[in-house]
Amino acid sequence: MLRIAVPNKGSLSGPAAEMLHEAGYQQRRESKELRIVDPENDVEFFYLRPRDIAIYVSSGQLDIGITGRDLLIDAGADAEEILPLGFARSTFRYATKPGTANGVTDLNGMTVATSYEGIVAKHLADHGIDASVVHLDGAVETAIELGVAEVIADVVETGTSLRNAGLAVIGEPIMKSEAVVIRRTGTDGEEPKVQQFLRRLQGVLVARTYVMMDYDCRVEELEKAVALTPGLESPTVSPLHNEGWVAVRAMVPAKEAQRIMDDLYDIGARAILTTAIHACRL
Numbered sequence: 001m002l003r004i005a006v007p008n009k010g011s012l013s014g015p016a017a018e019m020l021h022e023a024g025y026q027q028r029r030e031s032k033e034l035r036i037v038d039p040e041n042d043v044e045f046f047y048l049r050p051r052d053i054a055i056y057v058s059s060g061q062l063d064i065g066i067t068g069r070d071l072l073i074d075a076g077a078d079a080e081e082i083l084p085l086g087f088a089r090s091t092f093r094y095a096t097k098p099g100t101a102n103g104v105t106d107l108n109g110m111t112v113a114t115s116y117e118g119i120v121a122k123h124l125a126d127h128g129i130d131a132s133v134v135h136l137d138g139a140v141e142t143a144i145e146l147g148v149a150e151v152i153a154d155v156v157e158t159g160t161s162l163r164n165a166g167l168a169v170i171g172e173p174i175m176k177s178e179a180v181v182i183r184r185t186g187t188d189g190e191e192p193k194v195q196q197f198l199r200r201l202q203g204v205l206v207a208r209t210y211v212m213m214d215y216d217c218r219v220e221e222l223e224k225a226v227a228l229t230p231g232l233e234s235p236t237v238s239p240l241h242n243e244g245w246v247a248v249r250a251m252v253p254a255k256e257a258q259r260i261m262d263d264l265y266d267i268g269a270r271a272i273l274t275t276a277i278h279a280c281r282l
């Protein structure tokens with residue numbers, strides 16, 4: 001049975017449960033459940049603190065886990081990313097009151113407050129900066145106002161928390177993060193159960209980002225039309241009863257669907273329609 005760690009709380013837990021549900025896996029019914037077995041899919045889910053997931057996976061007790069890239073790196077555990085999942089996107093950045101510093105090279109001798117001590121200590125060391133790091137559990141934006149630090153390093157999503165605290169980011173992002181699937185470093189990547197789990201999640205990602213597009217066009221315009229809708233492998237082209245016309249079917253990125261429909265219309269395609277993809281195996 002595949003043993004999988006999933007976040008039990010915080011920004012990652014809701015979207016992770018939703019994605020697993022879309023991939024056909026049973027999920028817990030109430031938030032106090034710490035572990036459930038999904039016998040039909042031969043999987044057991046362990047609901048753990050997102051920050052701890054890399055540690056459990058690196059210990060070898062659990063096969064794979066879902067966590068944030070930033071949390072994985074911060075843990076410094078023996079685990080590696082195998083599939084980015086496209087949700088819980090954020091950047092990790094330094095921020096100060098305006099006028100305190102302009103970038104990491106100005107941080108010598110300062111104190112940096114953060115919940116991600118592993119990332120920050122390494123980043124400072126990599127840049128040869130001698131600064132102190134104070135570990136706080138959360139709400140680190142307040143640390144500057146209360147005199148605990150001159151600088152913070154924290155997750156930034158919309159930037160609202162920083163603005164509310166009168167802080168501004170400095171320097172380049174330390175890293176970009178999103179939810180990721182992880183496994184113990186160096187484990188067998190070909191394990192069929194793991195591969196099947198990854199294929200299911202990839203199927204959800206594709207179903208979320210692509211739509212199916214169908215249209216009719218004149219044979220003379222087919223090459224131009226196919227250039228607009230190349231599909232993943234190649235589009236399906238079927239003859240129509242009316243001679244000189246074909247029907248074309250291809251997957252297109254959902255974000256570009258409206259523009260592609262306009263372009264197809266302009267070259268004479270008609271009856272252009274899109275349908276949602278519910279599930280997929282590439």
Ligand SMILES: Nc1ncnc2c1ncn2[C@@H]1O[C@H](COP(=O)(O)OP(=O)(O)OP(=O)(O)O)[C@@H](O)[C@H]1O
Nearest residue numbers: 009010011012050068069070088089090155157177
């Ligand atoms: N607005 C956000 N706030 C916090 N984390 C976010 C946000 N957007 C994305 N994330 C990602 O979610 C993960 C942090 O989740 P975690 O559960 O540890 O903290 P949280 O969502 O702040 O919850 P809590 O503060 O209740 O512990 C990180 O990978 C982080 O990059």
Ligand SMILES: O=P(O)(O)OC[C@H]1O[C@H](OP(=O)(O)OP(=O)(O)O)[C@H](O)[C@@H]1O
Nearest residue numbers: 138139140155156157158159160161162
């Ligand atoms: O850029 P934003 O959209 O404002 O999001 C980022 C903020 O959200 C998180 O805090 P959270 O609310 O989880 O509280 P915490 O700091 O106590 O974890 C994070 O630590 C930042 O403070």
Ligand SMILES: [Mg+2]
Nearest residue numbers: 010011138139
């Ligand atoms: Mg938080």
